[in-house]
Amino acid sequence: MSGRTGLSNATLGAAKAVRPAYDRSAVTAGIVHLGVGAFHRAHQAVYVDECLAAGETGWGITAVSLRSPATRDALAPQDGLYTLAVQDASGEALRVIGSIGALLVAPEDPAALLGRLADPATRIVTLTVTEKAYLRGAGGDLDLGHADIAWDLAHPEAPRTVHGFLVGALAARRAAGVPPFTVLCCDNLPSNGETVRRLVLQFAKARDSVLAAALAETVAFPSTMVDRIVPATTDEDRARIAASLGLDDAWPVKAEPFRQWVVEDRFTLGRPAWEHFGVTMVADVRPYEEMKLRLLNGAHSGLSYLGLLAGRASVSAAFGDPAIRRFVDGLWDEAIPSLPADAGLDPQAYVGALAERFSNPALVHRTAQIANDGSQKLPQRVLASARAAVEAGRPARHLTLAVAAWIAACAARGRSLPAGHFTDPLDAPLDAILAGDPPAEAAVAAVFAAAGFDAVLGPTRDPLTALTAQHLTILRTEDAAAAIAAAAG
Structure with missing residues (x-):
């Protein structure tokens, strides 16, 4: 003192x-x-x-x-x-x-x-x-x-x-x-x-x-x-x-x-x-909980993994990257229709407030911190929205890119990212699956099975596995910006 x-x-x-x-x-x-x-x-x-x-x-x-x-x-x-x-x-x-x-x-x-x-x-x-x-x-x-x-x-x-x-x-x-x-x-x-x-x-x-x-x-x-x-x-x-x-x-x-x-x-x-x-x-908190999980937490996860791959150490730095900002907007567009329409929510006002929060440079919220425990977080934050989108015949390209970026960031530890830069309860099986860079679709299928995602995705597993593998291929052969551009179509 x-x-x-x-x-x-x-x-x-x-x-x-x-x-x-x-x-x-x-x-x-x-x-x-x-x-x-x-x-x-x-x-x-x-x-x-x-x-x-x-x-x-x-x-x-x-x-x-x-x-x-x-x-x-x-x-x-x-x-x-x-x-x-x-x-x-x-x-x-x-x-x-x-x-x-x-x-x-x-x-x-x-x-x-x-x-x-x-x-x-x-x-x-x-x-x-x-x-x-x-x-x-x-x-x-x-x-x-x-x-x-x-x-x-x-x-x-x-x-x-x-x-x-x-x-x-x-x-x-x-x-x-x-x-x-x-x-x-x-x-x-x-x-x-x-x-x-x-x-x-x-x-x-x-x-x-x-x-x-x-x-x-x-x-x-x-x-x-x-x-x-x-x-x-x-x-x-x-x-x-x-x-x-x-x-x-x-x-x-x-x-x-x-x-x-x-x-x-x-x-x-x-x-x-x-x-x-x-x-x-x-009377019921659940719709608000879903909105937070799918719009705030889902965007946080996606931008953290893409931010790590693009060398952005904080949320504000990642969100300030024009490509990652476009990705977040695309994820919100895909996730919002999965929310209940009759619960009194105002998702557009909510994402407007989120954009201000993500841009705040005074709070250094580290992407590596948000990246922890992805196998436990992605089912509620991203996969539920992706499943709802596919079942309704809507696109899920940005949602699946978030999952592919998690897999790519896990594989990047000890390579382009420091070893142990972030952690996951499934690190041992993930490391074993991703060692040697197996073909993208095989890698995604194995990761989904190990993480228990198959049960979450149900009948949408195959199309979402294929979409995620497409993104992973671009992340491997090009970079995060190219994968975001491809997701936007």
Whole structure:
């Protein structure tokens, strides 16, 4: 740190930034958030900050780290305050967020967290714990053999997992006659509310089948869709933000201007009036989830692989390449008709916003980072749209080019790209298939089989395999620009 005074309640008035427009001492905590990290602090906590400023002072956040004390250690001396730096091509705007009050570290005092969750004042429990923390087995159900699950079942008073804390607190509330809180998952899982409900009830059944049946009847698990790019904070960011703020901030966060939160409107004990602050409250999140997967994530995957092949290290650099921009426009044209037409979506406005986001040079979103785990991501992001297009008699040339570019980029590692530049769970079989550059159609067919794409594509497998192989041939013999030109016809 620089030796400047640190950010806190006492120094807040000196902060050269937009400051919380409410009396923090009047705020009470109605939300417990599990998994406090940069995304939560740049997303849900900001929406809650706006609700508090509008007078809904019963919805402050108790923020919980499930593993590391690092966030607590950084923010507790700052009374939970931190700076949000919103970045775009015009510069950086600073805002101090005040919605987080108490900060807990679960492993240090599990009983304290159980008590906070069981407190009648807690009405919503939000989660951003990442997919790994849900401890799913290969089939998608709860891994009851996991050591931490076994521990929680044997030691309900000192849980280690999300499941143990949620079920332990819900059991305590039920025993005390307190209605259950709403469990609001904000992780990037398809149908995240339904998924978390299934896992929590599986844990509850392993603990007590009567309890599980009661929770199944009374606990709401709304699904959500969240979106905002939040890069990791660097020491350079800390120094720059401190100089602008006039105060030291141990852990600011930075983000793009765009943010989106779509929430299924189903809560047991009320909720903030989030709809007044840009949150889309809906009966069904799934159409919005599909739009994000097929238009944002699908374009991200396609431009990342083509960007890697064309030497573009970031999203903004790749999107700034005229050929790759034409590819993205073509992919959107092919994917948009696969979205439901009667769900109230506005895909043209959405891709207009995406174009602005992809062009933002202030956020260095690395193509190599997006390229990771393609075998797991492409089915939802690209192949579902490609199958729908072929079944409807529409073109899928740009969608299949995205898949061919993934295969070509995998093959390029250790050649034109550094070895290990990005990774995939299927790296070993992919490397074996692609060694020696087998004929394109044979390579694509083998990759599709190894990745389980055949089951996703069903009767469209053969035509989509052939299209993908055509693109792969051009990527091998010419370059990304030539493949994009050929896809455009």
